[in-house]
Amino acid sequence: MTKITRRDAIRTGATLLAAPAILTYSLRSEAQELALEAEKGATLRVLRPSKFVQGDENLWLANTEKFSKQFGIPVKVESEGWEDLRPKSAVAANVGRGPDIVYGWHDDAHQYPEKLANLSDVATYLDKKYGGFYDVCKKYGMRRGQWISVPLGAAGSKMVYRASWLKEAGHTAFPKDLPGFLKVCQDLKRINKPAGMALGNAVGDANGWCHWIVWAHGGRMVDDKDRVVINSAETIKALDYVRELYQTFVPGTLSWLDPSNNKAFLDGQLSLTNNGISVYYAAKNSTDATVKAMAEDIQHADYPVGPVGKPTELNLIVNAMLFRYSKFPKAAKKYIAFMMEKEQYEPWQEASIGYFSQPLREYEKSKIWTSDPKHTPYRGTLSNMLWSGYGGSPGYASAAVLADFIMVNMVAAAASGAKSSRDAAAEAQKRAERYYKI
Amino acid sequence: MSQGVIDGGLKPPAFPALARALDNRLVLSAIFMFPALSILLVFLTYPLGLGVWMGFTDARVGRPGEFIGLENYVSLFQDSVFLLSVFNTLVYTAIATVLKFGLGLWLALLLNNALPFKAIIRAVVLLPYIVPTVLSAIAFWWIYDPQFSIVSWALKQFGLIDRYIDFLGEPWNARWSVIVANVWRGIPFVAICLLAGLQTISPSLYEAAALDGANAWQRFRHVTVPMLMPILSVVLTFSVLFTFTDFQLIYAITRGGPLNSTHLMATLAFQRAIPGGQMGEGAAIAVAMIPFLVAATLFSYYGLQRRKWQQGESND
Structure with a gap:
């Protein structure tokens, strides 16, 4: 007769206890294998x-x-x-x-x-x-x-700024809300180190921040049934905000294309903009000592969050x-x-x-x-992001609206005063409705 | 060669029917025209026809659409951006063409004089036309940059301005800026063509005019201009066509901005058709350019070529 020692009992008990865990583990690792036999001679x-x-x-x-x-x-x-x-x-x-x-x-x-x-x-x-x-x-x-489709990743865009200039303007941290953001830009303008974001037909930069600011206020191109709702009180609020913000910008942003803010930033003419990580890398790898030194001073931050209470970036x-x-x-x-x-x-x-x-x-x-x-x-980048065509479904119409710069043009028209916020929103509504046929 | 009846040792043709057919002038001319005609059909008529057809459909990139009649056009004529692009295109073409012709003709007259290093100067004049458009467009993009413009910089150095000029950030500034770029690029074409025309004018005409007591202006007005008219109208037609359908300059310098104030019909057609995927609408915009182009062509052909021989008749 085998004597069961205390140690054996413990061991058996431990095994029994562990069994479900082991079983789950092996099941899980099975789920973790993608069983796919590639076709013969595949290229x-x-x-x-x-x-x-x-x-x-x-x-x-x-x-x-x-x-x-x-x-x-x-x-x-x-x-x-x-x-x-x-x-x-x-x-x-x-x-x-x-x-x-x-x-x-x-x-x-x-x-x-x-x-x-x-x-x-x-x-x-x-x-x-x-x-x-x-x-x-x-x-x-x-x-x-x-x-x-399986997402591979996204090229993120963040707020890129000069930490020392922000400090000089009286701010130690990058603002997390919109009133704070406006204040920072106003203070930067005051010390003659203005901010600037693209308002020309810049595919990446202009679309990025123009969508963010409208979404942050609760404006959106379409609702969940793909009805165009851009002409709303929220959008108009966003455009009024942009109008004030634009006053703090460096001159010329209406014509900016994607490379413009990189150039101005690296030349030391710009204190704050929205961009990918490329500005930082250009500075870091520069052969010019002054530009290289700038890399130290460059900081990145999330786009501030608006009244909707959640990040609303587009990347x-x-x-x-x-x-x-x-x-x-x-x-x-x-x-x-x-x-x-x-x-x-x-x-x-x-x-x-x-x-x-x-x-x-x-x-x-x-x-x-x-x-x-x-x-x-x-x-x-992706946890802070909404999709093109938010809050409706992605498709032909959302792609066409994005490519036609409807959001950017609306923001640019209101910012520069070419149109009142109300008129700019009404025009965007009309333009978008052509694609989301009503 | 005669009818294929053979004597004196020549063999009868292996395919008498073919031989007879080849002797038929109609058949023969059809065969000779076939290569040229097929090139025209395949590379001109078919794409043009396809474009026109697509304008009547809701085609997307890569997906053939369904016939929707005039819907694209109705929708476009209610679209403020399209109407603005028509306006921009007309302004752009009209102003740029006038300037190109004025300056081009002036340059041609200067080059027509006996100059030292004539050949080199003429080659240099052609340079803007030789540089790839996109490269010169990028150069202009820098020249007009709100932060780095050399023009603004120079004016500021001279103390003439206190802040940089917003060349591309204000609608009319932007329109003028792209027009200047287009004129710079287009002058050599006009100048060289007109120079060629000037050189065909016989000096004896000027001598005769001088003997009659004509002054320089009168010689220009009554000898140069009429003699130059045939080539002028051809060059004008081409120049209008090139300007009206311009794409690269705008695309590289402004992408149609600010606020669509420099969007031409061609750039808008591209923006909507390719990045936007709305092929049918893009095609409709492109087709909407045709009436303008035909009108411009007809004007320069019939408006400027008053002499009968220029219109293909004898000069009685």
């Missing part, structure tokens, strides 16, 4: 936006090569200029021929959802494994309960789409998932030096966000 063509920074492209290609080696699937990666990416992917979708995977902009997937493969398995797998997608990703990625998001015409959908899904796995994603994010913020919460822990405290604000 892939991938189209992505041309690089932000060299590291982005280098690492992307290196990761792709790793994929090819590991699974024996040759992949051809092509990049396309930012403006040509959208028409090119739309044509591919509709001609039924071209790259298997396209990493496209904003609401592209919602313009031809019926041409796209269901990526729910990939997205669910990633969602479970990496702490979940942010809410905005679901808005971009899902349609009628199905994932039609440039990139989503992976897999076309139905692809002959190797399983291989393609494998690729999309592979590039999002920690072993690939983190080094790539690192190499993109903060230009790309993650769609999955797990990557908030990426070293890139803490290796330099100036990177940290860009970490929250």
